[in-house]
Amino acid sequence: xxxxxxxxxxxxxxxxxxxxxxxxxxRLREEKPNVFRLDGDVGRWxxxxxxxxxxxxxxxxxxxxxxxxKMIADQGIDVVCCTISMYDEVRAWNRENMENYxxxxxxxxxxxxxxxxxxxxxxxxxxxxxxxxxxxxxxxEFPKHPDVRVMNDGTLTPDEVVAKILEA
Numbered sequence: 001x002x003x004x005x006x007x008x009x010x011x012x013x014x015x016x017x018x019x020x021x022x023x024x025x026x027r028l029r030e031e032k033p034n035v036f037r038l039d040g041d042v043g044r045w046x047x048x049x050x051x052x053x054x055x056x057x058x059x060x061x062x063x064x065x066x067x068x069x070k071m072i073a074d075q076g077i078d079v080v081c082c083t084i085s086m087y088d089e090v091r092a093w094n095r096e097n098m099e100n101y102x103x104x105x106x107x108x109x110x111x112x113x114x115x116x117x118x119x120x121x122x123x124x125x126x127x128x129x130x131x132x133x134x135x136x137x138x139x140x141e142f143p144k145h146p147d148v149r150v151m152n153d154g155t156l157t158p159d160e161v162v163a164k165i166l167e168a
Contacts, residue, residue, distance in 0.1 A: 003099045004034075004073035007080045007165065008091070010143060011106030014116040016152045016161070020106060021082035023162045028078055036072050038065060040083040055139070062090040070098050086140035104165055105146035112153045 009021045018039055025037040040061075062085035069079045085091075094101050143149070148168040150161050 001076050004076050004078040005100040005102060006069045006073045006094070006098050007078070007102045007104060008069070008085075008094055009080065009082045009104045009106065010085055010091075010146075011108060011152070012084060012086070012110075012113055012140070014113040015106040015108045016158070017082035017084075017106060019158050020104075020152070020161050020165075021080045023158045024165060025080045027162055027166065028080070032078060034077045036077050036079045038068060038079060038081045038083075040065070040085075058084070059087055059090070061085075062087055063093070066090055066094050066097075069094075073098060073100065086142065088141045088144070091143060102148070102165075102168070103143060103146040104148045104150070105143040106150055106152040106161075108152050 007021075007024060009017050009024070011017050021037060021039065025035055028035045062083065065081055065083050065085065069081050072079050091103060094103070148165050150156070150164055152161060156164075
């Protein structure tokens with residue numbers, strides 16, 4: 001059986017992972033009926049919110065997402081996973097364990113993320129009311145060798161970003 005592809009879309013909160021991932025999912029579905037999308041926030045719901053926000057809990061959640069993606073891809077289904085998961089060890093596990101793994105890093109300058117701040121996370125950290133936000137007070141490991149690196153600062157449309165992903 002042919003294995004499915006895993007598109008692991010990573011970036012900080014507000015980088016556009018859900019928007020780009022949803023557009024990619026829709027494009028893939030035009031050609032193939034079996035495509036699965038896993039979004040980090042939806043995954044938290046599916047896992048019954050058992051994953052917290054500390055580094056260790058986030059790492060555990062990233063591994064959960066990785067194992068689910070592998071399980072689905074092993075059945076021949078393409079997977080689009082939208083997740084912060086900024087850990088080298090998880091990405092290394094993905095490369096080692098997923099036959100058709102495609103790592104996509106949506107890079108966005110911090111000042112743009114703070115301006116977008118859809119969930120109010122960055123503002124809350126600056127006010128001191130929230131802790132453990134990746135990229136602010138929680139250490140992150142930027143992807144060193146993504147298959148696709150896109151500057152998603154608003155200069156490209158979501159469809160143009162998806163085209164870059166599919167071209168790679």
